[in-house]
Each structure stands twice: as structure tokens, then as C-alpha cells.
Amino acid sequence: MNVSPRMTVALTLILGVGALAFLPWWGTVFDSRFPTSFELRIVLRVMIIAIVVIGLNILVGAAGLVSLGHAALYGFGAHVAALLAVNAGLGFVPGLIAAVLGTAVLGAILAYPSVRVRGVFLAVITIAFGLVFVNILREWVSFTGGASGIPGIPRGELFGMRLSPAQRDGFIYYYVVLFFLALAFALQYTLLFSRYGRAMRATSQSENASRALGVSVIRTRTLAFVISAGFAGLAGGLFTYLSLFVNYESFQFNQSIQFLLMTILGGAGTLLGPLVGAVTVFWATVLLQAFEEWQTFAFGLMLLIVLFAMPRGIVGSLQDLLARRGARPRMRETSDWPHWTPELEAVIRPIEGRPDAVLKLEGLTLRFGGLTAVDNVDLAARPGTVHALIGPNGAGKSSVINMISGFYKPAEGRILLMDQDVAGTDSAAMAAAGVARTFQNTELFGAMTVLDNVMVGFHSRYQSGLLRTLVRVPAARWEEAKMRRQALALLDFVGLTDFADERAGALPFGHQRRLEIARALALQPRILLLDEPAAGLTHGEIEDLIRLISLLAEKGLTILLVEHHVDMIMAVSDHVTVLDYGKVIAAGTPRQIQDDPRVIEAYFGHAAPGAEARAEAAGGTVDVSASAANRGAAE
Amino acid sequence: MGNNMQFLLSGLSIGGVYALVALGFSMMWSVARAANFTHGDIFMLGGVLTVAMFAAGLPLWAAAPLALVIAMVAAAAIERFLVRPFNKEANAIGWMLTTIAIGVMIESFATATYGPLPRPLPSPLAAEPIFVAGAGVFPQELLLPAVAVLAMLALYVFQRYTRTGQAIRAVATNRVAAGLMGIDADRITMFVFAAAGGLGALAGLLIAPVIQATTTMGLLIGLKSFMIAIISGITNPAGVVAVAIAFGVAERFIEGYLSTSARDAFGFTLMILVLLAFPQGIFGRKEVSKV
């Protein structure tokens, strides 16, 4: 059972639109009373609501954010269209455009400040906004008609046709709404399966990794909310021209909850989920009328049952079921790595020109409260070399990496990337400028595929903007295909080709490290920061890793390596800088460092005398972290 | 100045309600990083159950504690069956939906059986107002902020001086580490939810004689209290109580000096602005992002 998303969308569009387009004429063709304008109205209402839910699905399913104020956004769109029609005599098309744009702008205003902190804050802001919105609608009687609302909205017209859903008008409005639903559904697909959709999913799974790959968390989340709001505004405008009457009662908190339920119930993040969710919930509210005063109780109960039985929603759970039944257990083959292929020439390239240092740190200092974690550090990484940064735990190595990659703001000093001072630049911008990194504790996008993980790394290298991506102009499709080829080449490079469609979270640990390196390389970095890449790897894997690093340096990439593993440092580094208590205590070639008494003092000075002996007993592989005093602090 | 005094006293009363409900949110959030989203319905149960049992012939001294116990059991059950299984991942939102669902069911069940109309609860403290500097207030109303502050102080004492209280603090600080130290984090969490439910229900039954108990009284109070908890820095109980009471007073002054109709618009806009200015909440500590 392997239906590709593209097939799903094509089939749904052809069959669904076909069936829905025929529906109004069923009665004429088969000479029956069905469907009456009641059934058609219900279908119309569900179609409009489904547009809101598709928008919400982008927010919840992809970006992992919750909105409990979507009814208000929907209502905002409805009121923009209604007020413009009544007060300014604006017609259907301009009214609809204004509804979409107005609501999108409002979405930006709401989201941009609130997504800085944590997802739940956006939920709170949206609740508050929803209540303010209804309050204003109700109280600003002279403008919105207060609770009595805005009646008598003139029916829309398009090319001289009266936009009514009645049979005598050829059900024209029904088809208008159907058109917009199909459009929304198609856009959902192009968005979710584009770099923007991947970026949204990435931010919901790991903010740090997203930032490290040049994906701005704030911008991505804001974008998700803006698009989601735009969909809500569109649906609102369509609602206005269906009902020709709006008042606040249709846009209250419980409606927001219903939208969210539709999203979750259908299956957040799935393509068909919003449609299934909207139909199921709306239909349920119609059916449950039989329970009279108990209907809301029955509604809650139904919801609970579904949440228990299908935690991933109807579509999500069915997909899981099909996948489980259809999947034959398959051994995936790990291939040898590093595996250099000519395609990689396009991704891993030496730096243009020959600057004497790709990265230079001058007097870099970081303080946490009163504690100076990094103290006046100088360092210069020359092009095409491997520069190791070592020191006991708590020496400030990771803090240096975090400053270079923009996660921490240095208190003092300069970070020169290709001779430009970039100290204090935001991490996503640093990544886009060519600083790639891995994490001590791997930070993969666990629920995304191995291939998609690498594709996120390409995010900042795309040329096509949002509009071109959504419309899928040929250039955008070509670009996507190119990035995909390069991503596969990178997977091939680290020997994970056979795992491309596997969930990244399901990979064995060693493979996760490889994937993280491949993903970082996707940035086409000027410098690659590796934060303890050997930790947790087997002996054989470390050998492979050493060859990988050497190969990358040979191909002209500059690498800054934080590592405890002495053999590895000796094998790959061209230059070593040693930190202790945040200060540089030694620098030079690996040989020089090895014999430096200050270094030995730093590592072994405060440790038990047996440390060296134990290290030797371990077969010459000195894992210095095991013997170093654990100082804990800033790392 | 009678008016100002009036706004202050009325504000203290509603602020006390917010404080007790928000305190519950704060407690739940601290240990679980989740909450009963429809905690407002537990508040409602406190009032409605007391009224219903009192109307069924139970004396008040029995009806009120019984209502509290039922609400606490309900809150504990919600934690056990609806929050815990749906709060496994870091950014899970399942708990939000399950508790919304149970909230819908509780409110609907109550409306269908108790009726949609408000019903009175007699209290000697709500029969005649007392007058302070030209402003009138029912003694019952002043109970609320007093109880809220007492509850907050009791919480501090409890967390500092009892084993269970220390366990709560341990779970709130680091759930995994607490587990390693032999603390049953799940039981502690359930206990905290029950306690939070008790405070919410207490607010409901204390305010019932003043506002009449209805089955729909929980929704808005619950939402507002949750937002108050968030903007004040949800894990700081003293901050939550202080902000809640201040917010109640501010609402009354907005009503008094600006406009009754704009109360919520102003109030919620204020909340949004505060959150923009203090992303961690007014009394919240910044969480150091660990890379």
C-alpha cells in the first residue's frame, strides 16, 4: 500500500471534485428529490469550513502550533467582506481578496511577537484575540451592527452571474466554493511538500536544529500562521457571500474549538485529514441533533472515543494501519562511507579565493551571570584544514561553538567569517552565511524521513520564493528536483541511501550521527563545526569518521572539531587549540600540544593518579572526558 | 471616593475567584507541563454540586465538603485517564483536546440534569452587605481573596515542610531526576491535580451564593484564569495570585472609568501586551535554552 502524496492529491481532486460537481444535478438526472437545497447547503457549509481546517492543518499539523482563535480569524475575513460590501459597495472578487489579505496581515501581527517564546503562548494569544474580537463585534454597534449583525449584504456577482447556490442560478455559488476548496486543497499539498512545509515540520521538532540549518524559527512559524490565517479569511469571505448576514455568534470560542477538533480528528499533518475531519464533525453535529439537549454530551463523548481509538486522527491512524499491514519487514543495507561521487562536487566545494583564515576569533568572551565561560579566546581556522578545539569538560568548547553558530551572543570580541565580523548574528542567518554545525546530542527531526532531514539543510539555498513554490512553476520544480538529487548524493556519501525513506528517529545511533553530518553538509558550508562527532560511536565507525573528515578537508572544506577522542584528534587535525576554564592555554600542531605540560596539567592535574594507567589499559584510546574532572558548568 | 472603594471591593471578589482557579492551573502546570484545560468546569462543579445536593435535602455542612470531594476525584481521574496518556511527548497537545472533550461532557451533563438556569445558594454571609467607606460588599465576597492568599501560603508551607510537598517541588523541577530518587512522579501529579481541583471547586462554592450557580459559569472564568496564570509566569504561585487579584480589580476600574462594554476588550488586550513585554510572564523566570 504505497500511495504517493501526489497520487492522493490527484485522485482526490479528480474523484472528489467530480462527485461534488455532479451532486447538485443528481436530482435532475435520477428524477429524485435528493439533494434538496438543505443537503446542498450542508455540503456548502462543510466545504467552506474545510478551507479553514486546511489552513489550520498547516499550522497544527506542520508547524506544530495550536490556535484557539481561528473562528475569530474566519470571522474577521467574513466581516471584512461584509463591511466592504455594505459600506463601500465592493464586489465579490475584491471583497474576497481583501478578506484574505486583511486576515493574513492580522495573522502576522498576532503571530510574529508571540511565537518567540513557546507554542502554548500562541494558543493563549489566540484565545485572547478571539475574545477581544467578539467583544468588539458585539459592542461597536455603529460599525458592526452589534449583536444584530450586518444583514442585507448584496449577493455577489461574477461576470454578470448572480452568485447564488439555488438551482435557478445553476448552483453557481456552489461551484465557486468548490473551486476554492479544490484550490485550497492543492495549495496545501504544494506547501506541505515544499521547502516551506519541511521547514515548518522541522521547527516543530527541533528549534535548535532548524536554526542551525538556516531556518528561522520565528519567520517560519509566522509564515505558517499567516498562511493559515489567509485560508481562514478566504473561508470567511465565502461564508459572507453564502449567508448574506454575519454576526458575532458564528465566530465564538466554541467554533474555534470545533475547528481544532476537526483538524485533530481528521489527522493533523495528513493531506486528507482536514476534509475527513470537517465532514465528520459537521455531520456529527447534524446527526447528533437526535439527542436534543444531550447532543453536546454525545459530541464530547464521540470526540473522546476517537482520541482514544485513533490518537493520530482518522486519516493518520488509517495510514499507520495500512503501512503496518502493507510493510514487509525489510533489511536495509548500510553502505560503505565515506563514498565520494562526482555529484558531490556541486555540494562540497573549496572556498573561492584564498583568504588566510575562513574563521577568526579575536578576544571572544562569554559570560553567564558572573561566570566567565569563555575568556578572551583567539583562534584562526585556515581554509581546507581541520582545526581541533579541545579541553576538559566545562572548558568552554561548546560555548565557543554556540557563539560561532549564533546560538549565544558573545559579551566581547569578534567573530570574523571570511574577514567579516558576524558576532551576535542570529543563528539562522549564520547558517545561511555558511556556518554549519552538528550537536553533541544529535538533534535530528525524528518524525521526518532521512531524506527530508537533509532536504531541510538545503532550505536557505533555494532561489524560488513562496509564490513560485506554491504555484510550482517549472523553475521551482526543477530546483526541487536538483536539491533532491544532491540530497541523495549526500546520503550516498554517508552510506545511508537505503534509509532515505526511513523515519530519522528510527535510525541506530551511529547512523544518526552520519545523517547529522550529511544534513550539515547540505548547507554547502564554508566551515563545518563538529561537536564531539565521535561520542557514542563504535571503533569501526570512528575509523570511517576519521576518513570522512580527512576527505572533506582534502576537498577544501574547513572544519572546526570539538573532540575528546585523542586518536582522532591526532589523526585528522592540522591545528589544535586547547581551552581550560574558558582560556586558551595552548595552541599548535597536534605534536606540540601532546607534549605541552600545561595541557597535561589541565587534563590530568586534578585527576586521580590512576587515570593514565586506566587510559592505557583501554587500549591506547584515551577518552579524555572519562578522566577529566567534571566541572559541569557552561557546557 | 465611594465609587473607587466599590470598584476595589468588587474587584477583590472576582480577583479572588481568578486567583484560586489560576493557582490550580499553576500547580498543575508546574508538575505536568500540562493542565486540565477545562479547569473552569471543576470550578463550576463546586458551585453546582453544592446547590444540587443542598436542594436535594443535604445540609450545607455536608453538601459543600461532598461537592469538593467529588470535584477532586473528578480532577484526579481527568489527570489519570485524560492528561497522562496524552502528554507523553514534549510538545504534546493531546491533553488539551481530551480535557476540552471532558469539559464539554461535564458542562452538557450538568446542563441537562441541573438545568441551564442559575439557582441560588443561601449563605448567611451573602444576605446583607456590609458597608466600607460608602461601598457595599457581601462578607462572602471578601472570603475569596482571603482564601486565595491563604491557599497560596499553605501551598508554600506544604511544599517546604512536608515530604509530599518536597516531592512536588522535586517533580516540578525535574521529573526524571525525581523519578530516579524514588519519587512516584505520576502519583504526585495526580495528587496535585486533585488539590488544584479542590481549590477550583472551593472557589465555585464560595462564589455561588453571590452570583448564583449556573452550569455555564466555568468557561470564561477558566479561560481568563489560564491566561492570567500564563501572563504572570505560570510556575510562580505568589505571582499568579497577585496578578489574578490585580487583574480582577483592574477589570472593575476599567468598567468604572472607561466602559462596561469594553471590559473584556481592554482586559484581553492588556494580557496580549503584557505577554509581548514579558514573554516569560511577569514573575516568570527565563528558561535558559540549552543547546
Place this chain on the structure above:
Amino acid sequence: MIQTLRPRGLGALMLGAALATAATAPAQAQSAEPCIGASWELTGALAHTGLQIRYAVEVALDEINEAGGILGQQVTLRAYDDQGEPARAVDNAFRIGEQDNCVIMIGGFRTPNAIALREPLDEMGLPWMGVISAGTRVIEHETGENNWMFRVSMKDRWVAPFLVEHAMARAPEGRIGLLYEATGWGQGAVPDVEAAMAEQGMELVASETFNIGDTDMTAQLSRMRDAGVEAIVFYGVDREADGVLRSMQRIGFRPEIVSAWGIGGQLGNTAGALADGVLVAGTFSWWGELEPRAQAVLDAMVERFGLAGPQDLLLPSGTANAYDAIHIIAAALEIAGEFDREKLREALFEVSHEGIVANFDPAFERTMERHDAITPDAYRLLAFHEGILLPIEQTPFGDASN
């Protein structure tokens, strides 16, 4: 006799295209079915409004059906919940008018839900009969044309002068304040009350509003007290009225209260003695001495729905209106001679009927204004006395009136 149908065909539709279940009904309805549709609230904070109107509608239909039905056919009620939301009221209207194909629809409590029905009713050609929602705009459309909407209830434009007149009679200096809920009904009444004041050559000295669910009205009442209000014209329902009375007690300010009919019997239960002397406009009271026919209706409702007595009829006027409305519809259908909506509408202008609220002679006239069956001369003033809402003549508060 409530029959709530499953939406036939909808399920099939959800499967993509109706396969088998649909398409059984005969082609093109020639005439409507003998049923009366209803859309009102059955859930939420105003759930009791739908349930209460139903008492009277069911009892009236029982009487009619036991006497042989209308045109020899038994008539059913199909009631749907609109959850207070206009869009759902419209959904229900289409269900009633198209799927159920009922001959007429009756409405519930909320004014916006009635206003939202204008277009759909026109489109379907479905008569609609209001029994509570009193907004002026429900019947008197800005377009000057109202083909399908009728009402057996009060009308705010007529209620306002009635309230103002009685308030003025109790305010020696004519200092009247308006206190109203922020709903379509409350807000819609403001211009009506202002016009009624102007007619008396006066102006409101205060105008204050509150939200549904508010319990503390001290801010509004303090301002009214400072403005020297002697009598308050009130638009609101029981729950908030209780808040008003308690807030008045708190600030020691108790002007006369003359209320529109949002206040029903429940205020007496919650506020007790505090409610004494609150005056309420209405069309009917089930307390006190009733004429035999009304007594029989009360007995039937008590018996059928297990009520304790008139204290359980929380919308006394609304239930009485609904009872009369059903009989007016039945009489009109007999005149129409068949279950046909167009003919029913025409017949509504022919009907005369002696109801329990008033003698409707004729029930409706062709001017838009008189799509309202109850005229101001049938309005009555009721008063709370010892927790019970009685006709004012049966209370000690009658003397104050001129």
C-alpha cells in the same frame, strides 16, 4: 410527537456520491407536509427557551390532533437545535423547508437568528412564525418588504413606549435610565427606547449595558445612581437581573425597575424578596385566576411534562404566545384548504381567532407593521410579589400606576 429525522441521504453523500439510500422520495413536492418545523435552542445557556416553548406547542398540537387534526391530517412538530447561532438556524430552516418540506416554521428566542432567516425564507417561500424574539427588525425589514415572516409576540418598537410610560409614572422628575444586555435584542431596543422618551419630551439620563454572564453590575449602577436615575427601563433576562438586584443591594440604590419581558419566573426563585416590586411587561401570566381555557392548557402542560405548576413556566408570555400561534396556524390552514405555503400565507391575513393572550381579529394585516399579531393594547404589566410574577392588579404594586 417530536420527530427528529436522521438526515436522509447525507450519509451516502459523504461517501462520495449517493449510492442507494437516497432518491426514494417522490419527485417534486406538489404541496408541503403536515408538519410544523422549529429552530430554537435546546443546548447551551438558553436551552430552556426552546424546551419551554415546546410545552405550549405540543399541548396545542395535542388538542388539534385529538380533535381530528388539520384538514383531517395529524400534524407533527419537528424541532431542531440552533445552539443560538444564526448560521445553524439557517441550516435548520433549509432542513425544515426542503428536506422535511414542512408547511411552516416557528422560531425561538434570539432576534439575530430570526433576522438571518430573511433571505432563506424568501428563497424557499416558507412562512415563519415568531413566538418570542421581539426585535423590531424581525418583522419590519429595512427593505420595506416582508413576505414570509409573521409573529405572535411583542414588538420592541411597541414595547418601548409601554415601558417608558410606566417608568415615567414612577419617576417623579422623569429621570429614566436604560440598562440593557449586549445582545441583538438589547441593542436593538436602544433606538426604540430613545424614541419613546423623545415622544414624552424627555431624554434618558443614563444608558448602560452589560454582557451575558455578568454578575457584578456595581459600576453601571453607581453611574446611574450618580446620574440621579429614578426608574430603570431594563432589557435583560433572569440571570443578569439577579446580578442587578444584588448589586443594587450592595450599593444601597433601588430605583423602580420596569423590565421588558426577558425576565421570567426564575428571578423570583433566585432573588426572592429582592425581586419584590420589579415590574415586567408581558402578554400573559399563568399565576392567579385563569379563564377556564387557559387553566386547561396549564393543566395539560403540567400533566404532560411533569411540571410543578406555573412556577416552572419560566417564559410565561412566550409559552402563551406559542400556544396561540399554533391555533392561528391551524385556523389559517383550514382556510387555505390544503397544505400549501403560498395559500397558508394568504390565509394568515384572513384568520380571526380568540386566543388566550388576546382576541386576534384579524390576526394579521397586509401592512408590514401588522405582521405582528399582538398589538400594544394586549400588553400587560406584571409584578413580582413574594417571589411570584403576577398580573399587577393582583399585587400591592398596582396602586403606583396611574
